[in-house]
Amino acid sequence: MSRKLDGFMRGVNLGGWLSQCKPSKEQYDSFITEDDIKTIKSWGLDHVRLPVDYELVQEKDGTFKESGFAYIKNAIDWCKNAGLNLILDLHKAVGYSFYEGTGEKGFFDEPEYQELFYSLWAEFAVRYGHYEDMLCFELLNEVTKKEYSAEWNRIARTCIARIRKSAPTIRILVGSYWNNHVMAVRDLEPPYDENIVYNFHCYEPLIFTHQGAHWITTMNTKFRMPLLSTWKEYAEYTAANVNQEGDNFSKYDANDVPDESYFENLFADAIKVAEERNVELYCGEYGVIENAEPEETVKWYKLINAVFEKHSIGRAAWSYKKMNFGIADERMNDVRKELLKLL
Secondary structure, three states, X not given: OOOOOOOOOEEEEOOOOEOOOOOOHHHHHHOOOHHHHHHHHHOOOOEEEEEEEHHHOEOOOOOEOHHHHHHHHHHHHHHHHHOOEEEEXXXXXXXXXXXXHHOOOOOOOOHHHHHHHHHHHHHHHHHHHHHOOOEEEEOOOOOOOHHHHHHHHHHHHHHHHHHHOOOOOOEEEEEOHHHHEHHHHHXXXXXXXXXXXXXXXXXXXXXXXXXXXXXXXXXXXXXXOOOOOOHHHHHHHHHHHOOOOOOOOOOOOOOOOOOHHHHHHHHHHHHXXXXXXXXXXXXXXXXXXXXXXXXXXXXXXXXXXXXXXXXXXXXXXXXXXXXXXXXOOHHHOOOHHHHHOOO
16 A cells, blocks of 8 residues: 555645636636635545646746745635645746647756756745645646656756755655656656655546547547447547547457546556555546536546545546636536535
């Protein structure tokens, strides 16, 4: 049994507030308020994951923006008052974003970009390290390409060392390549110290969770499917709509449909690695796109939740509201009560 990330077992992302948005004071002041934090607490969850883009707090020349840090401090205070914990996730850094459309590039080649990354995390450590009883740091969201793996391990280790100067024991989450894919956990370096957490994301099977997603260039935006399609259909639908490396489902009987064993098999190697290295394992994002029928979404959550619970894996669903995955959105009204039991 891998170690359990106490206090971060059942959470939700605050996507679209301080990240993946058009930066403006109006956006920052209104998208999430303290009332939303109280709602999340009423849902029975224990934490939130807060994605933050560097532009909120840092200019490209490294100058810090005090106004941006104030929003992070508000989030921490609201959570502390509500009895929730928080993961501070750097979703975009100077020179890097999981989404190439932002135009950020060069992070893995340019030492000056890496130094800006280190300096920002050093600043976060000074400002927020003393909240370690209710706060974790997450170094960077979704490294994409496998060829970045060795360089990312080096950068992560250097950054952790910088953080440790001011926050020697705060828990730090590190994810691997293929957008934090669970199958890439093995290629993370052994933990820097006992307060490192291995982080992965799970939107598998992608053809179901991202059915009709307009940002997948090969996807038919009108494509829809039920969860309990056969594996033969999954393979055909994936080949027609998803032009990226992933599961071809050949290990399953073509006429069978998904059940809990799918996620057992998917997570098995990461669980083994976490146990071998005595590291906590955490899923920082998982969820189903709004194009799926709400009842189908619940079915998917039921399968993945069973495996999370069996192996004591902490997690945060994507996302609280909007962002194409919103749990608080009106379309989920009829199933939300059932869904919340499965987060």
